[in-house]
Amino acid sequence: MRVDIEGLSVEIAGARLVDDIALRAGSGQLVGLVGPNGSGKSTLLRCVYRALRPAAGTVRLDGADLHAMSAREGARRLAALPQEAASEFGFTVAEVVAMGRLPHQRAAGRVTGADREACAAALARVGADHLADRGFPSLSGGEKQRVLIARALAQEPRVLVLDEPTNHLDIAQQLEVLALVRESRLTVLTALHDLNLAAVHCDLLYVIARGRIVASGAPYDVLTPELLAEVFGVRAHRVPHPETGAVQLLFDLLPAPPARPASPALPALRKDGPCA
Template structure:
């Protein structure tokens, strides 16, 4: 199912957080949003999972406008992992994961055999099956992050929206999670700060700066030294990964000059 952001703008307290952002995520593909802090990445995602109403423009799920769908229906189609996905109550891991089935159940309907199987499979996919009976407040930040990913997968969405899903994860689980996302078959929109992970995990990248989409395309076409310097203010050398051929950035750690420029 395609996801389309059509000229989205968000204005809050007179400040434009997004400026006519248009982006298309084809069915089953993974598109990453990259850009400096405050460039509008999380704001765009919030419009997709309905935490924010855009000031103008539309979000379409397939051929339907998102606002035309009931909240229950949109929750059946779109699952989100947010930056502030805190868990304050000491539910067990399996109880938190099971909450992902809520949009598909009525009232106090109990989980059936299929729902329980979905929960078990999702926990195994993100390597938390052994934590099923543990209270989530006893877990590390990385373990909790994987619990929230499992909850999103259990939702059986058509579209997955993820804001910094690799936060708190060690290197192994970062790689495993992004590999999983590439192979779920879901339409995925993800915000990543690590440009090398974004290049490896995403089919297409959109670069945001001050609320504007300044570039979009394949990682190879987007991650050029010129664009990275213009948007992020750092100097890089781009090389190819020896196994995958993906572009990878080598950063220059030269100290900034006294006038604030990083120009040698």
């Protein structure tokens, strides 16, 4: 399913946080949003999964206006994993994953055989079926992310929106989560802090700064030293990944600008002589 964002702007308390965003994610693509803290990534994604309504613009799924759909219809097409999703549910893993089936149930809580099969398949797909009877709060950070991805997969969407899915995970867990996302074969729109993870796993990148898209394209074309200096304020050295060839980045601080020399003092004007 294709995602098209057209002319999207968000205003909160009179401040424009996102300004005239245009973005496209093709069917089955993994598209990353990168940018400094406060650049507007999460605000944009909140519009995509309908936690916010934009002041202007549209979000379309295969041409259909997402915000014109009913909540149930939208949830059958799009699932989201917000940053704050890993809260302490007082449920078992199986119960958390079953929440993903609500858009497909005619009556809340009426679980069918198809629901149970979808939940079991989702847990097996993320390698978490052995956790089904565990309490969600007892899981590690990586296990929680696996379960929340399973909940999204049980929803059977065609689009997956992830806001910093690797936050607070160790490096092995980060790689596992992004591999799961890639293997889902869904259209994925995700915000990522780690530019090297974004470079390896994303088909396309959109760079956001001060609420606007400032660059877009394949990671190799987008993640240039010039752009990274301008947007992130760092000096970047590009190296190829030894196995995949994907661009990888080494960072250090930009050198401080040279100090400006002090202006020479002007000579004092004499007041006691005749004017020349």
